[in-house]
Amino acid sequence: MKNSKKPSQDHADEKQRDLEFNKSNADNQFMTTNQGVKINDNNNSLKAGERGPSLLEDFILREKITHFDHERIPERIVHARGSAAHGYFELYESMEKYTKAEFLNNKSIKTPVFVRFSTVAGSRGSTDLARDVRGFSVKFYTQEGNYDLVGNNMPVFFIQDAMKFPDLIHAVKPEPHHEMPQAASAHDTFWDFISLMPESMHMIMWVMSDRAIPRSLRMMEGFGVHTFRFINKNNESHFVKFHWKPKLGTHGVAWDEAQKISGKNSDFHKQDLWEAIDGGNFPEWELGVQIIPEADEHKFEFDLLDPTKLIPEELVPVQIIGKMVLNKNPDNFFAETEQVAFHPGHVVPGIDFSNDPLLQGRLFSYTDTQLSRLGSPNFHEIPINRTVAPMHNNQRDGHMRQEIPTGRVSYHPNSLGGGCPFQAKIDEGGFSSFNERIDAHKIRERSESFSDHFSQAKLFYNSQTSIEQNHIGDALSFELGKVETIAIRTRMLGLLSQIDKNLAAKVGKALGLNVPATPEKPINHGVGADDEGKQEPKEIKQSIENSDALSMLKNPTISNTIATRQVAFLCAEGVNANSIKTMKAALKEAGAKAVIIAPHLGTIVSEEGLEIPVDQSYLIAASVLFDAVFIPAGKGILTLKNKKEVAEFIKDSYHHCKFIAAEGQGVQVLPLKDDLHKDAGILTSEKTGDKALATSFIKAMGRHRFWEREAIIKQ
Numbered sequence: 038m039k040n041s042k043k044p045s046q047d048h049a050d051e052k053q054r055d056l057e058f059n060k061s062n063a064d065n066q067f068m069t070t071n072q073g074v075k076i077n078d079n080n081n082s083l084k085a086g087e088r089g090p091s092l093l094e095d096f097i098l099r100e101k102i103t104h105f106d107h108e109r110i111p112e113r114i115v116h117a118r119g120s121a122a123h124g125y126f127e128l129y130e131s132m133e134k135y136t137k138a139e140f141l142n143n144k145s146i147k148t149p150v151f152v153r154f155s156t157v158a159g160s161r162g163s164t165d166l167a168r169d170v171r172g173f174s175v176k177f178y179t180q181e182g183n184y185d186l187v188g189n190n191m192p193v194f195f196i197q198d199a200m201k202f203p204d205l206i207h208a209v210k211p212e213p214h215h216e217m218p219q220a221a222s223a224h225d226t227f228w229d230f231i232s233l234m235p236e237s238m239h240m241i242m243w244v245m246s247d248r249a250i251p252r253s254l255r256m257m258e259g260f261g262v263h264t265f266r267f268i269n270k271n272n273e274s275h276f277v278k279f280h281w282k283p284k285l286g287t288h289g290v291a292w293d294e295a296q297k298i299s300g301k302n303s304d305f306h307k308q309d310l311w312e313a314i315d316g317g318n319f320p321e322w323e324l325g326v327q328i329i330p331e332a333d334e335h336k337f338e339f340d341l342l343d344p345t346k347l348i349p350e351e352l353v354p355v356q357i358i359g360k361m362v363l364n365k366n367p368d369n370f371f372a373e374t375e376q377v378a379f380h381p382g383h384v385v386p387g388i389d390f391s392n393d394p395l396l397q398g399r400l401f402s403y404t405d406t407q408l409s410r411l412g413s414p415n416f417h418e419i420p421i422n423r424t425v426a427p428m429h430n431n432q433r434d435g436h437m438r439q440e441i442p443t444g445r446v447s448y449h450p451n452s453l454g455g456g457c458p459f460q461a462k463i464d465e466g467g468f469s470s471f472n473e474r475i476d477a478h479k480i481r482e483r484s485e486s487f488s489d490h491f492s493q494a495k496l497f498y499n500s501q502t503s504i505e506q507n508h509i510g511d512a513l514s515f516e517l518g519k520v521e522t523i524a525i526r527t528r529m530l531g532l533l534s535q536i537d538k539n540l541a542a543k544v545g546k547a548l549g550l551n552v553p554a555t556p557e558k559p560i561n562h563g564v565g566a567d568d569e570g571k572q573e574p575k576e577i578k579q580s581i582e583n584s585d586a587l588s589m590l591k592n593p594t595i596s597n598t599i600a601t602r603q604v605a606f607l608c609a610e611g612v613n614a615n616s617i618k619t620m621k622a623a624l625k626e627a628g629a630k631a632v633i634i635a636p637h638l639g640t641i642v643s644e645e646g647l648e649i650p651v652d653q654s655y656l657i658a659a660s661v662l663f664d665a666v667f668i669p670a671g672k673g674i675l676t677l678k679n680k681k682e683v684a685e686f687i688k689d690s691y692h693h694c695k696f697i698a699a700e701g702q703g704v705q706v707l708p709l710k711d712d713l714h715k716d717a718g719i720l721t722s723e724k725t726g727d728k729a730l731a732t733s734f735i736k737a738m739g740r741h742r743f744w745e746r747e748a749i750i751k752q
């Protein structure tokens with residue numbers, strides 16, 4: 038049977054049309070019970086007399102309270118906190134040579150997507166700015182069924198085998214006796230586990246880098262992590278790694294800033310994504326693939342099946358094949374963001390798995406978790422999870438089944454139903470697994486090729502700029518400083534010394550500990566009880582020693598745009614309106630937003646007598662919620678010199694290495710002699726409405742931060 042819905046148009050709106058069936062709108066409608074009975078009084082329960090006891094008979098009260106009591110579902114065991122959006126994926130060039138997946142073959146198709154970003158460790162209500170990995174899950178509603186790419190913003194993982202996943206998560210989650218700390222890895226159980234798991238060292242380098250504290254969900258890379266397979270029409274396989282490259286570049290915040298953002302606005306990322314989409318600034322990522330012919334499987338010094346390894350882009354370039362645009366916020370958080378169910382096992386013909394043991398375990402876990410989280414095997418019928426491809430099979434019944442299958446047949450083969458639904462031949466789009474030859478013993482063992490735990494950790498560390506290396510050292514000093522057990526700290530220093538001696542020494546100094554001369558041997562790492570000592574971690578020299586793509590500051594694809602950046606304008610009564618106007622216009626032109634901050638909300642009057650609407654007061658605004666600062670000219674601006682909130686604002690911006698511009702009297706507001714040292718990140722002009730200042734400010738902001746300032750601050 039040919040698929041009756043073969044693509045003929047771009048399909049980008051198909052999922053939205055599908056969701057329309059389930060949307061409701063109460064405009065101009067009466068309030069009713071769930072049974073459709075109109076409600077006359079939604080304020081008082083039914084009582085025996087106006088002061089009397091309530092009556093059990095009150096079906097309206099009972100229904101309302103019962104439903105409320107059951108509103109919560111279990112949050113995800115990991116990735117509980119998420120933010121999501123709708124959009125579409127568009128292909129630049131056909132991948133027909135490698136995969137038969139129609140959405141990667143046909144350039145005229147726009148495939149609808151739903152994307153959910155998440156933190157991993159924290160609960161649903163935790164802060165966005167925790168130091169953590171970010172989930173990056175994409176559901177492609179393809180014409181051949183749903184394809185889920187369930188990845189992270191880091192290309193490797195902590196562990197090599199799914200068997201260790203519950204241990205990893207138990208270690209990082211709040212400790213079981215007192216349920217602390219929330220959304221933080223800086224505690225004993227996490228580092229106890231990590232210090233005994235040398236395979237986690239590469240991932241630890243990533244998590245201690247600024248990748249773990251993104252400026253925005255829109256400014257993160259995404260990775261499929263595992264090696265997958267592309268299968269073409271001739272049933273030939275190529276290995277593939279997936280990358281998402283953000284158009285806005287990859288940027289992080291400072292750690293001190295991240296902690297302050299968590300206090301000022303714990304929804305910082307969620308709000309940023311929502312407002313960008315709401316304001317028409319649709320975030321975009323390009324999809325890249327690294328393709329490795331089947332014959333090259335063993336040509337690398339690491340194992341392609343080992344999820345703690347990446348393939349340096351210098352060895353296998355990332356080929357950009359399409360782009361994803363997120364252009365619509367969800368209508369309802371629970372119905373969409375909370376109920377969406379991703380699964381790395383949701384694949385379409387043309388995409389298949391590798392034997393990565395972490396991936397193989399995931400293939401079991403995701404359906405299983407939805408069963409307890411969403412409560413029924415019918416979670417595929419929830420509107421956000423429903424495929425736009427035709428769906429027919431003989432599965433039936435179960436809690437909350439929505440579909441009403443007609444007829445008497447729910448088995449195969451059958452003659453009573455004319456044999457329907459049919460099996461699909463491969464050339465009719467039927468999925469058939471890649472027929473990989475396996476000839477092996479049944480064995481519970483880790484491959485020898487997985488035992489190099491340090492060389493890519495080194496590669497990552499060595500590829501960073503000294504600024505980024507310092508951030509990694511500071512992050513480790515912070516995290517291990519929160520660990521109370523000295524033996525764990527020492528064990529970690531032993532592991533770090535195998536990555537970089539200076540790094541270990543620096544962290545050791547912060548912890549007041551000596552780096553052990555001989556690192557402690559981990560017990561039971563990667564082997565069973567009878568195999569102790571069988572597999573020693575070893576190091577294999579990598580064919581490249583530096584990869585710029587791994588550094589956020591050196592990355593060759595770095596974007597210098599300041600689009601959607603928020604710039605704080607520190608204002609007061611008597612500000613110069615022309616100064617504001619000139620800078621604001623230039624920023625707008627570059628796609629950035631000026632936010633007017635003043636001592637009070639409402640309006641302020643400029644020295645020219647013009648009314649200027651105020652966006653935020655100093656009481657509400659905080660430097661950490663902005664990308665850069667401008668202090669305009671105007672006599673009235675001098676009143677800011679004595680304001681504590683303004684001084685704090687400027688100092689924080691300075692310490693977080695933000696670009697600061699000031700002109701006219703605004704320059705005098707900068708505490709330049711006492712607290713701030715003039716550097717190339719502070720731009721000033723004596724003129725008012727100085728276009729040249731605006732131009733250099735915009736150019737400077739394109740670098741995101743003036744991180745070089747840290748060296749001066751630390752002195």
Ligand code: HDD
Nearest residue numbers: 113115116153172173174188189199202262398402403406
């Ligand atoms: Fe996982 C959720 C990503 C390993 C078991 N995982 C989950 C989500 C992401 C990832 C992004 C959130 C999905 C959403 O937004 O709803 N997980 C990864 C990556 C991994 C990984 C990139 C390694 C490369 N995960 C992993 C392993 C297991 C799981 C090894 C278990 C054996 N993951 C789960 C889960 C979750 C989940 C328990 C919780 C909620 C859900 O699945 O739907 O099944």
